[in-house]
Amino acid sequence: MYAKGGAINDARKLFEKMPRRDSVTWNILITQLTKLNKIDKARELFDQMPDKSVRSWTAMIAGYVQCGKPKEAVDLFKQMEEAGESPNEVTVVAVLAACADLGTLDLGCRIHEYLDKCGFMKNVRVCNTLIDMYIKCGCLEIARSVFDEMEERTIVSWSAMIGGLAMHGEGEEALKIFSKMTRVGIRPNAVTFVGLLHACSHMGLIAEGREFFTSMTRDYGITPELEHYGCMVDLLSRAGLLSEAHEFIKNMPIKANGVVWGALLGGCRVHKNIELAEEAIEHLQVLDPLNDGYYVVLSNIYAEKGRWEETARVRRLMKDRGVKKTPGWSSVTVNGEVHEFVAGDGNHPQAEEIYQK
Template sequence: MQVTMSSSLHSLPWPAQTLVSNFNSPLELKQAHAYLIKTNTPLSLIPPSRIASVCALSHLDFSYAHRLLAHFHQRQIVVWNSCLKTLAESDSPFDAILLFRRLREFDVVPDSFTCAFVLKACTALLDDKNGKIIHGVVEKFGFQWNMVLQNIILNFYGLCGEMSTARLVFDKMPQRDVVSWNVMITHLVKSGDFEGAYGFFSRMPERNVRSWTMMISACVHSGRPKEGVELFMEMEKIGVQVNEVTVVAVLSACADLGALELGMRIHEYSKRSGFGRNVRVLNTLIDMYVKCGCLEEARRVFEEMEERTIVSWSAMIQGLAIHGHAQEALRVFSMMIEMGVMPNGVTFIGLLHACSHMGLVDKGRRFFSCMTRDYGIIPEIEHYGCMVDLYSRAGLLQEAHEFIMNMPIKPNGVVWGALLGGCKVHKNIELAEEAARHLAQLDPLNDGYYIVLSNIYAEAERWEDASRVRKLMKNRGVKKKPGCSSIMVDGVIHEFVAGDDSHSQANEISDMWEKLLDYMKLKGYKPDTSVVLLDVEEKEKEKFLYGHSEKLALCFGLINTPPGSVIRIMKNLRVCEDCHAAFKLISAIVNREIVVRDRNRFHCFKDGACSCQNYW
């Protein structure tokens, strides 16, 4: 017989109130139960949720609680669901699974909430076995019409890496909402299936800001920043309100593209929209300005920050390093330490880059040593790569080789690639061959290593060896990546490939180069044909030089941008010695600043000089 509420808790003496409402163990519950029976007081004064929580984890106590809860008007499953929710969100989510098993043993009929809470526990544990059992319960009791529950199931399979099963669930869903689509896109992106994610995004009947933001972020992480920017522009066009996560995603795309104009526009938008003080947005702004070659703006953002995290400091140090401002990077680090901010591994990558780009070998050694000694940071492969790069750039090739041989972790392609690059600069064929052998094993399809070794042979006029390396590339199906440079003018990105004359302004670009060439020759310029590593006539080599992609982009920029404005160019490969020399002269001739971001660093050409101080 069910009991009814005939008296209130406050009608009991104070000690009894505490006993009945605040018991913390099955024993105390039984004492409260006994007291109520003895005083002929209704059992309904005992909080049912507390009965469930103190008895959930013991089989005998659960049986007792199950019998006790049968006397309440409230459906038992509602009480147990509250307990399941608490356990699923606790540090021991497996307890929710154990409780669910007991519910089934005692034939307590679950509802959709029961399944949702237990599935969340399975998701937290990535427990695919029990998760599939709960999925079966969902099907058995006809809960597949519950869209929230179906979305939880999608998320469960996605996190467990079972995308094929997730797709089946998605396809069978009687109805879907924007969350269903977003869950699928999220996990397709995480699994590396960008095309699949984009396919789902394209088919979405309705999109929210999360949908757009996820795809923009996916574009950035999969090396498609241009598509990310295009999505953002489409998002703007149809009037979707962005949030700070969107701002971070599109700023990252701008950083990768060097799209300064759009980045600055988003910076202004973030100020107007209240994101201007968001630390994550500000950190991304620093990164964007650095990568777009606008170091002064990066400094301004950093200096105006009310709160700085280690990410802020590390981004500024790294930015100064790749722009060739090594001493300033070291000063920022000293300031950071004085303010009590502890460095992390990323901070030291920036410091080692700074030392490497300016030949500060002794300081680089000291930083590498103090990482572990003073800050307890264990060097990772990136730090070892920086040290090899530091030694190799400085011409300490034997020391770099010994460092690699004594590494406590296996060197990767970046490490051996740094040595190979140093061998090219300092013309050490023997070590170059050893580095190339290791690289061929570690990354046999990377065209860069073959090209560098072939060029080293060509510089030494060992044409047969150079030809042999290129034949090896061909036999292995490795294709040389063409030099490609890009420049943004009036919000449009223009791309140029080495030797390409298909641009609509190709004739104007050619005329501009001829004019510049005449001026440069008056100032003593001689084409450095040594960088054209082909066994052809000198005049033919000069033609190859003039077709370098960064020169095409520069001429286009001079034609299409206002006099005196900064020209910013991005290149996918390292700038060659001839282009470097030419750009220094051109910066003085046209009285303009030219900023070039290549694969390794920034070169800021101004008044006939470069920020790298010719150490690159």
């Protein structure tokens, strides 16, 4: 009760005084600690557990995913396997989400095989997470096959497929899926419209994008959020309608964020509009001052126009404000273990051996 009420310190003290603690008590406290983002404390408690059930492992793995630590989630899942504990449906949902974040396709595929053997593929949430994992790992065809084989689909299933198709440049197919969805009586939600607007943006379907944006409120009573506004600005900017995109931003009922102004800046980069690019940067310097990407885009626009003094000025501005270019990074899975690398970083424990090759 203490833990669920948020009084975690009182709950911890009470827990320490308990002469006998069952797994349910341990699991509740671990879950509440992860919800409060106290992931290290949760892990400390987890490691002290004398007997870990599948729910204990799942609570800790899911906690890592919720706290933005997918690598730790995957590592712990492997420890769970080594301990001989079989995952349940909740476990695999958490691990698949971690695989999606890391792009660890091999583990995701292995879990997919496990799901088939255990009969978990009838679980809609499991299938939805599996679709998301394959989409984020670039395996659109497999994601589509999972989607097509589902006996039951929720709006999450449809929206994931629409968004995935749009993300991978299959905008026309995304619109077909939407038409099929509406024919079977599924009402779109806010996430669905993000995918549809992305599809229209990548295909240059201006009229269709405007209609989708309008229909959100008119037909479905969905209030557009910043992400929808950002998609519309991206749609107009990609098409070269920069003045209209600018007016659209100014008339937004909510304050534009860095993503919205960044979409306009991206259009200015493609269509060489320095004036609007400079205005976008003025806003971005306030909204997202340490994002090096925006400065680099403006610098490149100046360079392409041969305005070298302005290019140098932007570089000086970055230096003066302490904005550093973000180094590239990548990850690779070897023998089931995820290794992360950052450009110019030699801190990997096997760095000497790696660079010799």
